[in-house]
Amino acid sequence: MALLEKLTPGSGSFDNREKIQNQAVSQTFHSAVNFVNHQYAKGCEHIDESTTVCDNDILKSLAFSQMLDRRCSIRKPHTSTCNWILETDAYKHWLQQSTGIFWLKGKPGAGKSTIMRFLYNRLRGECRRSPEKGIALEFFFCARGGELQRIPLGMLRALLNQLFRQDPTARQCIREQYEEKSSAFGYGERTWTWQPQELEVLLQDAIVTAAQTQPVTIFIDALDEAGAQFLSGLANYINQLTTAAKICISCRHYPTPPYIPGVEVRVENHNSGDIATFVNDRLKIGYLTEADSPDSMIWEDLKADLTKLAAGNFQWTDLIVPLVGTKIAEGESPEEVRRCLQIVPDKLGDTYRRILQNVIRQEDYSQTFLLFQWLCLAQRPLSVTEMRYALAAKDMVKSPHRIRCHETASFVKSDERMKRRVNAVSGGLAEVVQLLDGDKERQIVQFIHPSVNHFLLTEGLNLLSKLAGDGKELLAHQTSATEFTSNDTVQRCHSNLYRCCLNYLLSEETPIRTELGQVPGGSELDVRCKSSPWHEYATRFLFKHAEEAAKYRVEELDQGIWL
Template identity: 40%
Template sequence: MSTSYGGTSLVVYYGLKASRVLEELLASAIIASATHQQVTLFVNALDEAEAESAQRLADYFHHLVSKAKEKNVALKACFSSRHYPIIGSDHALEINVEDHNQKDIALYIEDKLIGMKVYTGSTRQITRRGLVEELTQQANRVFQWARLTIPLIKQKILEGESIDEIRDWLHDVPAGLEDVYVYILNNVIADGNRDQSFLFFQWLCLAERLLTVTEMRYALGAKDSEKALCRSLWEKIHGFIEDDERMKQRIKALAGGLAKVVSNGPKQHQETIQVVHQSVNDFLRTKRLALLSSYTTSASDPLIDTDKIISWCQGTLY
């Protein structure tokens, strides 16, 4: 036992030591480069790291900038993050995007509404202008709110609703971002899609890595199989989605705008599925998978049945 424990400790020790060596090498390389030219580091989405890791990274870059200042070299670092308990610096400047993005949100909304043909003549412009102003105000400086709401408006126009009717509908759309997520789960995802939507979001939020569109097709079929099948038998499962194009259409219906397909290369199998924003993943994992579960036909089952998930994972080893 003692030998095993000692071996484990040695591995951890060397792992930490290697990490520090890499940090020092990176710092030396950056400062060396900054002696010849101004270097600006951009660190995006720092909040997507775990709290401890995010704070450690912030400390590392703050220390690096201070070290560069002592050596009189031109080095700057810029972090982007949601509001988060990240350690600051006495010399750092802070910009709250929501204090400066009102005009950008208005431009985004106006651009998306240009192609919406509801009225003709001068009244069309007046109506659109009023809708842009109302949407901008209701977005309350949260770009993600506007991004999620615009597709819902487009759908209503396709269904023949007038802009006046849409403006009336907006009064029922909540202003808070998480409240919009709840609204989508409650009202946008159709009742007939609830079971599959719950399964879709479990795979999306709990998978260790992003799943491809093809992998999601087989994952959704796993609920009807408790063991691995050969590919030909798998594709005979009732309700199996036979190709990626149809799967991408189903994702629109199952996700309600909360997830999207992202291309990672020229080949179709390189298309992966991800949430539209990290806050969606946080929201679902911490709170609202329970809400989706309550809508399913098997609502009496536990929220996350680990035995079922293990069985599904084994079943998808195709």
């Protein structure tokens, strides 16, 4: 305060010593201020004559702490793998275009994220070496991560952050938007946040601007992990970006995004060679056993079987191979090692558990539970047509009058629609495949990998019974949501399937085949089997399900059946 009083006009006269001292203080003060302003301006750009916005502040406003975590956590691909994607016609075609979408689809655990990291790193390296290649942006959704890792807002902020750093021509529109918000809220500590709607417009404008001077390529991994509530709107928005950019998207087969034109590759149809390479490199039998071991050929056969059992699931292979290697090194027999192949590794179990809890819709849990019971416990694979009747049979006792299976509200009237329902109701854990039956091909419903079946039998069905029983009936004949234990789950499920078969046969007035296969009227059963494929299964395996259910005392079986 004393200094200010001395420098105030009219405050009195100064002798020479005071003037010199005051000038020195003044010069020191202003030099310090000028130095700070100069250092601040180094990282800033001028928008107009009166306002300066620091680029570093813009980047901070868009960034978030977990922005790079998912991509950085993905391991480097195994040696000599992933290269097959570069040779596919779909990828080559997309790469030659200036805009458009390349879909990389696959089952859970197929290795989609690893391939996306491989493609992104490859293109980013090319862009650095050859500027004419343009710029590469990325966002890897992660349902297990923080909030911004699994919602569109995080994607918008991350892409704008990268675009601002990589393309000078796109910075101006971002600076202007930042300046407008900063001006409205007052400069200083930022108290406002970016909103999704404004960032959608801003990103689209910035990409259009950047694309006028160089190619823009965007990689978006695990689109399905953005959540079903965002999927439709997000897919449509991404499609709008393709007017100026080339976009590579990976996702599971379910949840299914809206149809967007583009080229597509299914990972599980191409990665068997990579899986074989991984198995051969990690299981060096000569190092794990004696050179003259009599089981050498058996171990080599096991390696081939591992590739076949993987069925395109690279995650399962990555988790099971170290376990197999350890057991071989510890001297366990081939038979003991093969038994361990039925184990569901913890990480894979976590994936399946998340699908049951977070991907499958709550209103579908009851039908999901029944579908998985049929897939786990049916005495033979069911065709798509048979599954339509199997899922509808449980609803036949809900009506006060006798109705046929195809008259129930839940009956799916076509195989094509049933295929879509299988995908949705299973959360992508089941699929429809072609199976050669004699000289004919049948379309059957099965799990995407044997580990799904094992997971459900050990804990998944028990979990689903609880999820389906949350304010809902487990099945039509159950009066309350019974909590299954690990010991009685399978028997209770057989009871449910027995009921489905019985409901169907009684409502359809079908004569039941005797032990010798004879029925009153001779060929009446054969006629009915031709008119409805479900007759054959229901009559043949009705008592088999009852026998399995009887191994555990199920109260429902002791009650009379009233029709």
